Amino acid sequence: MRSTIFLSIAAAAGLCFSSASAQEKTLTIYTYESFIAEWGPGPKVKEAFEKTCGCVLNMVGIADGVALLTRLKLEGESTGADIVLGLDTNLISEAKVTGLFETHGIDTSAVNVPGGYTDDTFIPYDYGHFAVVYDTQAIKNPPKSLKELVEGDPSQKIAIEDPRTATPGLGLLLWMKSVYGDQAPEAWTKLKNRILTVTPGWSEAYGLFTKGEVPMVLSYATSPAYHLIEENTDRYQAAAFSEGHYIQIEVAALLRTASDKDLARQFLSFMISPAFQDIIPTTNWMMPAAKTSQPLPEAFGKLVQPQKTFLMGSDEVAKNRRAWIDEWLAAMSMN
Numbered sequence: 001m002r003s004t005i006f007l008s009i010a011a012a013a014g015l016c017f018s019s020a021s022a023q024e025k026t027l028t029i030y031t032y033e034s035f036i037a038e039w040g041p042g043p044k045v046k047e048a049f050e051k052t053c054g055c056v057l058n059m060v061g062i063a064d065g066v067a068l069l070t071r072l073k074l075e076g077e078s079t080g081a082d083i084v085l086g087l088d089t090n091l092i093s094e095a096k097v098t099g100l101f102e103t104h105g106i107d108t109s110a111v112n113v114p115g116g117y118t119d120d121t122f123i124p125y126d127y128g129h130f131a132v133v134y135d136t137q138a139i140k141n142p143p144k145s146l147k148e149l150v151e152g153d154p155s156q157k158i159a160i161e162d163p164r165t166a167t168p169g170l171g172l173l174l175w176m177k178s179v180y181g182d183q184a185p186e187a188w189t190k191l192k193n194r195i196l197t198v199t200p201g202w203s204e205a206y207g208l209f210t211k212g213e214v215p216m217v218l219s220y221a222t223s224p225a226y227h228l229i230e231e232n233t234d235r236y237q238a239a240a241f242s243e244g245h246y247i248q249i250e251v252a253a254l255l256r257t258a259s260d261k262d263l264a265r266q267f268l269s270f271m272i273s274p275a276f277q278d279i280i281p282t283t284n285w286m287m288p289a290a291k292t293s294q295p296l297p298e299a300f301g302k303l304v305q306p307q308k309t310f311l312m313g314s315d316e317v318a319k320n321r322r323a324w325i326d327e328w329l330a331a332m333s334m335n
Contacts, residue, residue, distance in 0.1 A: 025055040027263050029252075030068055030081040033061035034203050034284075041283040048275050055263060062086075064201035065167035065250075069095055076100070077257050082264045085125070085252035085271075088167050090174060092122050092251065093314035094321070102256040106265055110272045110290040113249050114309055122251035125271050126286035129245035129306045130171045131221040131238035132158065138215035142239040146179050149241075150191045157196035158216040159205040163325055166201045167248060172218050173324055174317065175246035178310040184324070188331035198332070210236075221245065221304045226285045228299035237304075244308025250286070 036042035036059045046057045062068050065086050072079055077100070087095055095101060103120045111118070113127045132149060134142045139156055143149040149158070161169035180187045196214045199205040209217035221238045228234060252271060258264045270276055274293040280286055281296055288296075 025053075025260055025263055026058050027053070027055055027082050027260065027267055028058045028060065028080055029083045029085050029267070030060050030062055030071065030079075031084070032064050032068060032086040033201070035059070035086060036061045039283065041279045044279045044283060045276060048279070049267060049270055052270065052275075053263065053266060057267075064161070064165055065091065066163070066170060067165050067201075070165075072100055073098060079255060079257060081255050082258035082260065083252055083254055083267060085250075086167075087122070087251055087253070088171075089117060089122070089124075089249045089251060089314055090167070090170055090312065090317045091314065092119065093318035095253070096121065097318070100256055101253045102258075102261070104254055104265060104268055106269050108272060112291075113289050114247060115311060117249055119251070122253045123268055123272060124249045124251050124289040125276070126280045126284055126289050127247060127249040128220040128222045128286040129247050129304075129309065130168060130175060131219060131223070131241075131245055131304060132216050133209065133219040133223050133236055133238050134216045135209070135212070136235055136237055138212075142216075142237070143241070144239065145242040146175065147243070149194070149239075150187050152194065154193035156194065156216065157214050158194050158218065159197050159199060159208050159214045160195055160218045161202055161205050162198050162200055163328060166199070167250075168202050168205075168218055168220075169198070170321070171246050171248050173328055174312050175310060177320075177324055178246060178312065179243050185327045185331050188328055192332055195332075220248075220286065221306065222281075222285050222287060222300070225281070225297070225299045225303060228302065229282060229297055234302075240304045240306070244310055245304075245306035246310040247306075249289070249311075 034040050042059050049057050062071050065088055068086050069091055101121050108123055111124050113124050143152050163169035163173040176184045205217050208214050224236050224238055227236045254264045272290040274291055277288040277290050277292045280288045
């Protein structure tokens with residue numbers, strides 16, 4: 001997901017591309033703030049799509065993926081969004097229950113993600129495995145497993161994201177549950193001693209990390225590619241965990257109340273074409289969900305390749321998310 005800290009996060013907040021003239025059609029997309037940051041995918045996606053659509057692409061930034069769903073629930077059928085881009089597969093069942101989404105009806109055979117995910121409403125546009133990214137100048141012996149992270153030196157801190165607002169935070173919650181099962185509350189109680197702070201979204205957590213305020217951060221196995229390509233440094237690395245890594249598959253979908261559904265479907269088709277997919281790896285710093293026109297940069301071949309992938313079904317997540325968050329809150333609040 002996650003392009004921006006990397007450069008100018010603050011400039012992204014509330015950014016909205018809205019230069020529509022009265023004669024032009026407008027397509028409004030709700031997404032997360034880092035997507036529309038100056039150095040994120042948004043500006044390039046806007047430019048590429050507007051060349052083909054005879055329209056204005058209006059992208060509205062909302063803090064993070066979970067917050068996107070919360071915003072849609074609050075707005076209901078009065079939402080101004082035509083498309084939402086930035087939920088992930090963990091949230092699909094909960095999103096469908098709102099009744100706000102419509103089946104896309106387009107050919108998604110180009111999509112290729114681990115596990116072969118398909119859905120009649122939500123279309124993947126990128127994916128990445130969650131990982132603990134660490135500063136090699138601050139940590140010489142990084143954790144080699146989730147167990148080592150949980151039980152390791154409490155003086156070596158990590159920044160994580162809140163599962164109530166951020167999809168990475170929810171991903172860690174589900175990763176912990178996948179590995180620890182019913183023992184997850186006890187594991188959280190141990191890990192609490194290593195958590196410096198819990199941020200609302202990914203951008204804030206990664207910003208603390210790159211400023212040197214914390215030596216580890218919950219991010220993605222793909223995050224080091226940014227530093228390799230843009231900064232020419234291998235200082236920041238992802239720790240390979242022996243149990244495996246939880247995957248995030250990010251998705252987009254059409255709102256039932258969209259003002260121009262043909263235009264919205266045109267964008268969804270564009271989203272899984274090389275014109276869009278070429279933009280993702282070196283702006284959103286995630287893996288493309290469909291073919292690109294060129295091979296990925298060499299740096300992507302140097303990244304951690306998880307040997308096992310965790311992914312819960314969205315029905316299971318929808319059924320248990322509130323209870324698991326309550327477990328997390330209870331563990332985090334213990335003295």
